Amino acid sequence: MFRKKSKAHRFYRKREKKRSSKFLEVSIIFLTILFLIYTFSFFKKVSQSETNLEPAQGKESIFVRTQILNGSQKEGLADSLAHKLRGLRVNNIFYDVIETGNFEYLKPEQSFILDRGVDEEKANLQTQTPCPSEIALQTALSLGIDKENVLCKKLENNYQEIELTIVIGKDYQRLFKR
Numbered sequence: 001m002f003r004k005k006s007k008a009h010r011f012y013r014k015r016e017k018k019r020s021s022k023f024l025e026v027s028i029i030f031l032t033i034l035f036l037i038y039t040f041s042f043f044k045k046v047s048q049s050e051t052n053l054e055p056a057q058g059k060e061s062i063f064v065r066t067q068i069l070n071g072s073q074k075e076g077l078a079d080s081l082a083h084k085l086r087g088l089r090v091n092n093i094f095y096d097v098i099e100t101g102n103f104e105y106l107k108p109e110q111s112f113i114l115d116r117g118v119d120e121e122k123a124n125l126q127t128q129t130p131c132p133s134e135i136a137l138q139t140a141l142s143l144g145i146d147k148e149n150v151l152c153k154k155l156e157n158n159y160q161e162i163e164l165t166i167v168i169g170k171d172y173q174r175l176f177k178r
Helices: 022-052 077-087 120-125 134-143 173-177
Strands: 062-070 093-102 112-115 150-152 164-168
Touching (some): 077 093
Antiparallel strands (some): 112 164
């Protein structure tokens, strides 16, 4: 009664069209947008850093390796001051914050700066380098630290070549006013 139709053999098979996954399309679009945002922020950062690093009035830029230690009871002040110093420009002085941490010895009442780049013996002889250095004094002035609180103390085993150490005291509010 019913005959089975025989299939004609073809030399090729028709392939079924694969349906593209919506998930794949959405993820490609998302990655493309993410890549565009990344490249935009990269070029913006590069263009800003080039304009910020230009020395003013033809003077040579000075990069100061700085350590910031928190001697107050409030947490996070060293990182906040590090962020402020990275944006601070004082007479072509640029601050490269090497390390932030806590001041372990005592809790000072007033903030102070330790000038690490000046040798104490040479400074006492008043030969070539005055103690404290002009960079340390200008930094103190820009942060609101008194000149009397700028001290010279050479750092032993200074493998990070730190030039300034800023210790935040209990008077930390005056550092962030300016």
